[in-house]
Each structure stands twice: as structure tokens, then as C-alpha cells.
Amino acid sequence: MRGDDEREVQLQGGTTNHGRVVRVGDTVRRPLRPSSPATHALLEHLERVGFPGAPRFLGIDDHGREVLSYVPGTAVTPPHPSWALTDEALVSVAHLLRDYHRAVAGLDPRPHPWPASPPPDFAGELVSHNDVNLDNVVFRGGRAVALIDFDLASPGSRVWDVACAVRLWAPLRPDRHIDDARRGRALRRLRLFADAYGLEDGDRDRLAAAVRANHEWCYDVVTTAAANGHAAFARYWWAGGASRRAADTHQWYLESAGLLRDALS
Structure with missing residues (x-):
């Protein structure tokens, strides 16, 4: 019989690997992917440079799953707690993302098999996380302290x-x-x-276009997975109403580009 430190506890959150990510003691076990070597190289780089805001890669277990260190804290999953929607929480996410970018800037991505990169206009500067969703940020004491789920990370x-x-x-x-x-x-x-992030003027000028492109890119990931038979993404896209929200939001971006730019000036 397994002891308490060996019992597998399914972790909430996530769509791509829904139901397949478990906690075992102070570790997390996740399925491997073709791009896993790249993710592991990224996590090992972050560990070498002393960045505390990401899991550590610990190896592969007997079931062929990657083993990561468990990051204590709370990921923001539905129903979203009110503290996670405050301006203070938002600022802490911006600070965490800024610190991640500083830590990852020295990583050479060329030797590794990354997932698809963002569009060329927004690629090649550094390895971005690409999925800073609410449930991929861990909080402690109301402050964002770590990013998790680097599956989509790429140049x-x-x-x-x-x-x-x-x-x-x-x-x-x-x-x-x-x-x-x-x-x-x-x-x-x-x-x-x-x-709060300290976004430079040139990137502020590009941010409205990047938001719209990111929306299209992310939903292309979702619809491609749904079309290929991924049940969780299919439920999210159709039964969950995401298709209608995505269309409404796309139109809003077209109509509100000037408002987004004005808000940043």
C-alpha cells in the first residue's frame, strides 16, 4: 500500500492535460510531450539563474511522466476568488512576468524542439511563457509568486x-x-x-496589435485541438460558449483598437 507521501492527488485546472496531472508528495507528475525536452531545458535554465518563480524539473518517473517540484500556494481557478481580481493582484502578476523575462533572457532556444512560436512580428526576442492564464499563476498571501504550465513556451x-x-x-x-x-x-x-511591468514605449505602441494577434493565436490552438478530437477543448469551445465569446471579443478588438492605444498613452 502506498504511504501518504506516495498517494496521487489529481490537481484542478488546465484544459490540455485535464485529469492527467497529479501531485505526489512534494512533486507534480505530468504527461510528456514532443516539446518536453525544450520545457525541461527552460526550467533548468531558470533554476541555474536563481529564478524562484517556476517549478524545478526533477526527472522522469517509472510511468514515463515528467516530475516537477510542487509549488505551494493557490492557483486562480473558477470560481475566481475576489482577492485574485484586485489591482494589487494584477500588479503582482506584472512584476512576476517582468522578473521571468529578465531571468529567461540568457537562454539560447536554438537547440530545443519548441512548440509553435507566436506570429513572426512577435517572436524571436526570448522564450515567452505564452499562456499566462489565471490558473497558471500561483499566489501566496495575495501576491503572484510563480508561473506554472510551460507547455506552450516557445521563442x-x-x-x-x-x-x-x-x-x-x-x-x-x-x-x-x-x-x-x-x-x-x-x-x-x-x-x-x-x-507595473515597465513596458517600454515601442512595445506600448505594439500592444493593441499584440493583444488581437494573441487572441487569434490562442483560439487557433483551441480550435485545432478540438478538431483533432481533444474532448476537453471541444467541450470548452462548443458547450462552454467560448466560440460565441471569441467572436464577440474579436469584433470588440476591431472596434476598440483606438481605445486600447489611448489607454496606454
């Missing part, structure tokens, strides 16, 4: 990651699709995130 850019994060955390979408305390505050939170 991208700072502005691309900022676009991904602020699109989801502000959030940048029509108010009718925001049903919490952030409603009516998206543009102010966009400016707050960019300021």
Missing part, C-alpha cells in the same frame, strides 16, 4: 507575453462577458499592468 517576446497576460487578467473583452468586479475597469487595468 516569443516580452510584448507577446504582456498581451497574453493582460488580455486575460484585465480582462480585455466586452463588458457583457465580464461578470465580476473587473467589469467597466478593463482599460484602466490595461494601463496599470503596462505601467
